[in-house]
Amino acid sequence: MSGFKAVDFSLTGKVALVTGAGRGIGQGIALSLAQAGADLVLADYDIGIAEEAAANVRALGRRAVALQVDVSKAESVANMIGQVRQAFGRLDVAVNNAGVVSLGRVDELPVSEWDRIMNINARGVFLCCQAELKLMREHNFGRIINLASIAGKVGFPDLSHYSASKFAVIGFTNAFAKEVAREGITVNALCPGVVGTGMWRGDEGLSARWAQPGETEVQSWERHQSSLLPQGEAQTVEDMGQLAVYLACAPHVTGQAIAVDGGFSL
Known part of the structure; x- marks a missing residue:
């Protein structure tokens, strides 16, 4: 077909940041981005596991920097972005994956635990997006991927506080995407299943x-x-990584909350 452009899922030359990158879904996404060619900044509350994840990225032949971050604190997030700038001078892809979960019924849940979950899962995404945007705007390009959950689409018992935080991520993502839609920056939510x-x-x-x-x-x-x-x-962490690579490459997908859940949710 004349004028047809082949799909390019290469991230060679791009710099990606993943929070909560030391284990689980975060590490799986980081490795998938590295396999697609990106250099990585791997941030985690636990610098030890971030360093281990960075070593796995380097084993794939990519550059990798490990950082410690507390995404619930603005000064820690600002320091993280400053170190990204110092190490690579740019930020093309940001995966805001850091999050926590706990179990508790509404009638037994301490207010302090509600606040802890919301501060990391929702406030943390906001703070990261706000800081990442400043660096992405310098190059008029960015792909932001916020980790939500199927619990951000469907409520689960014992997870009211977690579901609330992930519903918040989805709503924030959709609104933020519209604010930056003409700046070369896309913002999407990835919703892992089971x-x-x-x-x-x-x-x-x-x-x-x-x-x-x-x-x-x-x-x-x-x-x-x-x-x-x-x-x-x-589902697997590799499944999440595949969608992250796609969203990192797709120029016209924005404001979406895409579930990888084996058909569970709408």
């Missing part, structure tokens, strides 16, 4: 909490995959 990381697995995860009488955590995990997901199997 991924076998800390939120779901282990003695304190949802599988254990929602286990039926006499059911082990492993049996509960298998049952939830089968009952919740039309595809019948959990």
Whole structure:
């Protein structure tokens, strides 16, 4: 077809920042971006695991810098962006993945825990986007990807505070995308489904909490995959990385909240 442009999913020459990059979904996204050619800044509250993740990126032949950040604090976020500028001079892709989760019913949830979840998951996304925008505007280009959740589309029991924070991320993302839509900057939300990381697995995860009488955590995990997901199997961190690479390359997708959840949500 005359004038048809081939799809290019290369991020060679681009600089990407991932918060919460030390483990789980964040590390999976960072590795996917590196495999697509990006150099990485890997930020995490725990500098030790950020350094380990950076070593994995360097093993792929990409440059990588590890940073410590507390996304709930404006001064820490500003320092992070300052170090991105110092290391690379630009920022092309930002994945605001840092987040926390806990379980608790509304009638037993301390106000302090509500505030903690909202401060990291919602305030943290706002602070990061605000700081990232300043650096992206210098080059009239940017791809911002905010991590939400299927719990930002559908409420779950024991997760009212977490769901509220992720609903907030989706609404903020849509509004922010419209503000910068003509500046060469896109803003989207990635909504993971059922991924076998800390939120779901282990003695304190949802599988254990929602286990039926006499059911082990492993049996509960298998049952939830089968009952919740039309595809019948959990998603992976690599699945999240694939969508992140796409959104990092797509010029005309913005303001969206895209779920990778095996068909669970609308």
